[in-house]
Amino acid sequence: MAPRSQRRSGGTRTPSRRKHGRARDQEGIIPQLARASREVENAVQRGNLTRQGHVRFQVVALLVREERTRVKADTTMSEGHRSEQLQRLDGIAIILAKTATQEPALFELLGEDAVVSEAAKAMRVEMLEAAGIEVPEEEEAEPEAAPVEQRRVVPRSVISRQLANPFLTQDFSAAEREAALRARPRRLESWELIGPLLTSFERAAGGATAVMQLPDPSSLRLPGVHLMRHQAEVVAAAAAGHRTFLLADEPGLGKTAQALLAAQAADAYPLLAVVPNVVKANWAHEAELWTPQRAVTVVHGDGDGIDGFADIMVVNYDILDRHAGWLGDLGFRSMVVDEAHFIKNKTSLRSRNVLTLSKKIRARIARPLLMALTGTPLINDIEDFRAIWEFLGWINPNAPGVDLMLALEETGLTPADPGFYPAARQSVIDLGIVRRRKVDVAADIPARRIADLPVELDGALGRSIRDAERELTKRLVSRYDSALAARTSGVVVEGIDHELVRRVAGWEREDTASTDENVFAMMRRIGQAKAGLAADYAAQLARSVGKVVFFARHVDVMDIAEATFAERGIGYASIRGDQTPKVRQRNIESFLQDPDTAVAVCSLVAAGVGLNLQVASNVVLAELSWTDAEQTQAIDRVHRIGQDEPVTAWRIIASQTIDTKIAELIDSKAGLAARALDGSDEEVASSADLQLEALVALLTAALTPSGESSA
Template sequence: MSVLARAVREVEAALRSGRVTPATRTRFQAVALLLREERARVRADGAGSDAHRAEQLKRLDGVATILAKTAVRDAGLMALLAEDAVVADEARSLKREMQRTAGIEPAADERPPEQPPPAATEHRVVPRSVVSRQLANPFLAPDASAARPSAPRPTRLATWELIGPLLSSFERAGSGASTCMPLPDPTSRYAPPGMELMPHQARLVAAAAAGHRTFLLADEPGLGKTAQALLAAEAANAYPLLVVVPNVVKTNWAREAEMWAPHRTATVIHGDGDSIDGFADIIVVNYEVLDRHVGWLGDIGLRGMVVDEAHFIKNKTSQRSRHVLSLSERVRSFTARPLLMALTGTPLINDIEDFRAIWQFLGWIDEKKPRAELMNALDETGLTPADPGFYATARQSVVDLGIVRRRKVDVAADIPARRIADLPVELDGPVGRSIRAAERELARRMVARYEQALASRASGSTADGIDHDLVRQVVRWEQKDAAEAKAGDNVFTMMRRIGRAKAGLAADYAAQLARSAGKVVFFAKHIDVMDAAEEMFAQQGIRFSSIRGDQTSAVRQRNIDAFVNDAGVAVAVCSLTAAGVGINLQVASDLVLAELSWTAAEQTQAIDRSHRIGQSQPVTAWRIIAAQTIDARIAELIDSKAGLAAQALDGSDEEVGSSADVQHEALVALLTEALSAPTDHVEG
């Protein structure tokens, strides 16, 4: 207890003194792990009396309460308390050190982080709905509907080491070498009614329809890789389809599946998967929880698998890579010609050695040599690595297996010059629950005010039993109280809390963009959101420039110049209000809007920092939106006020409505929805 209490006090002191450092996060997570383990041990201990056990639990609860109150001050710490939070190796090591300090020998089955734990100790689950699916298909048979790939023919290349030369062939390629397999004419046959594919998207779908089954889809961000993958699965009838993604885009994949495959059921795995639909056609899981589900996923007869941000598996010794590769092996053993797609925007000429794991996932190579299809293609060239022409022809043989890469500038005619792409994210864990609870409390407070005013008012415009004139009056009172800071949680404080909760997810996505597409502009409204983003970039080794309102003009210009002129500075972290006007950042064509503007004009001004004279590529603004919160409602209102059709900017700076209008309409919708809901729902 003394070791735990001392560690919690150190975390508290660090928070009071300023920013939360990586060391502070490590200590916080180690304490949280120890608390959970000690609580479980005390509960299971049958040696002591009930009174002694209750006293121990009470003391542990006291420390846990202090820890939780400390975490509330920082969204990053709250995220570490989530059920599926990744436990850092440093935190495990510190936990063992703290146990020894307390005189407790760490459990014998705890291995050092560099040694993977034995499979028997992994936390594996089988959701109840999956058990139902398995019972409904007890004799699931392998798919023999198509011929399996032929075995490699006896070849003169059998004694050659080929993986190294194949990788080297990409590094040796000149600037004019092809990075895209031949694609057929586009087809829109598989697009759902009302949806239209861009020509470059339709060509990949046509390739899947023609029978191609493995793709390394490396289009630049913003070119619609998600839609291409979903419709390729439709063309190949590759269901059940597993989609493995980073946590930040998990919700967006589910939304895209509803749009592009509306007649297919999609389910998202959170945590242990208690809420999933075991009979779904499309299963979306994030890398962080894949280890819990890899067992049953390998047993349900997958006929397709998509790995998004596939460079996440480049380290073949990591747990996530091992699970992805084992699943792809299971898919190939069950289905004769499964659809396997690796999605990444990372250019193929960078760290080509990292693509060894991706090629293995796709079934092009194994641990030591090319598999049958690639080996036969290499044999047909008639060349060996000793021949001068081998590298160019070998490279083309790999490209023809399914590498598809298009740049924005290559398909500029297909896409708008500038557009907004919404990326919904789920705020899981304690932070998300507290925000949704605050939103319910705000609705309850307005409902009580409405009912109190209604009791003394006898007239008004009513529909469905709701006095809509009174609703707007109550909202005006709420806005006035919020402006004067008389209320508790109000629309301003809630949006700020949502911004802090989104900060890590938004920064993580910006980091992915920076690695795959080049320079990125990151916009936020609040300083603490900028601080959290900058800390994450620093932890990931991404250099950034900070452009804020409290800087002198000289410092500000120096930071702008660093972003524009220094190739090593990948991200500009900008204040939405301070950097939204008057600066030129056209060196970047991707922006991340971590927090919503109150008006479309403010949003457009920020985007115009990159979309201006001198910009040679289409500009994409990635707007991070907290799903199932007032954040999503405000995004819809901003778009409707500005008339943004299909999320595509038309270039107009005309402002329709003010920030007060958006706030007013958001609160009107929130109150109206609460009044329309059943009483027990509103009170709950």
């Protein structure tokens, strides 16, 4: 590293000559980035990506972004040279995107609001200087001694819980089962069994769905809870003592509810739920809905503010490493892994953390409730089962677990016997594989349903949206107070003057109609903030159940979604209002006929009518409609004649924002169109009416004393 006296000061990066005078495009930053991106790619392919590899990936992404901006702004560069440099940068970006699809945790590092660690800052400086680029002194970062695993934290409330119960009773029944195994004849002890077990699911399926024998749920008693039969069967199995499940129902069949109620039926608290970030808020919502008597807490960041005494703890994969220490020692009696195919790569950090936690829980409690939820148990090949089976305790790294080995011994067969494979497959299924498709339980579920998926808006954009909403609410309250103070009629209204509230909301709507401060503009910003999360969920659905229709109102939201699908290697067709009829029809046919086109990205306005997209049965509504009729029109592109499966529309809702209120207002108007069509004199609400109602709801909520409901 050159002495400080030899470096230029200033706020911009400037190129300098290297020792041998080679040009920047030959030995500059781009070759450095290309080599670093390949190193990360190779590490992911080998399955040994370290924490330093995560740092290198983020630094390359940052520098690619910076270099692209610099190249575009360089007026001294010829167009040919600029095009060449941008093409080289695009190549590196493609490598990063492909790498992230193999290790999805890396996507978290690509966001504009991703935290840049001191290690990343130091590596950035090193790469720039290695490329012969002088770094301003104020940008320099002190290098860290060595890259280490992500720092571990222990929230204060967790310490309080540990101090309150320092002694956790050890369960020794596992040792008793081990002794029972040793006491039996062990014909299979010398056989390699993991390979034959996996092969049994390829050779011995015979077209049969993998479903364990489930009990009749008619005797199950859950006061105040209404379950569909297929859901109740799993809960009844947990109540009867079954303790491990690979719940592989298709999306839309209520796996989250089944897991939460299974924990309740088994009295398996505290419960740890490890989930993708995109469904973290939904898990808290579902826990409050299905098990309201059990406290739930969600772990964000370092865990500040969590309830360490909660019965249910929800944490996302991406921060699991930070909390793995105390999570393994808290004494969980159950653990659920949602979207369990996320752990298929056993060498990935997320998989190692999940397997370590499972092993600690099983070491402390012999028969904990362990549930792996996934609509996609197999992504590439049969080997994807390994990590899930190991999480459930069905296998060890190189041999069957105790229960599976006992079941295999009882068959009296070895892999040399033809009958071994169907018997082995059934032995694994009996441990707890449950797979139901929508079409299998069509009688249980409505032909068309809307499922709300709450998401949290993190980062600077989410904070700015919440700040803007608070400012809007303050402005409304100030208008209301001023109007009350200026009233000369002498009329006094007890409590909230709802007539005045509506007038104030009307004034606000009129005054801000042509500005960026109205509810329409705020909803657009919310849509932009939700776009990546909505696309991420649509990508998960596409991998789980096939074709998905993705609806958005604004072009920029569609752009973000399409970029996300491209990064994940998911084929999509775009259906927009600015397309020629020929292009539009070509894209529609691609979605309908090409098996590699998994998602149709549609404009709510341009594609909400006149399309038949019934090859899909799942719809993602990334942005809310302003009327129930518009929402229904979009869903009916899939729910129409020719559809032979129940249709689920996943409505992405930004929690703790006005998005939730808009959704409630849309639902409250849902019956209005039907009444109008049946001859009512009521007028169907317009989008402007809904904007007024949203402002009324905001102001009413602000004026309502805490603990009271608004009129």
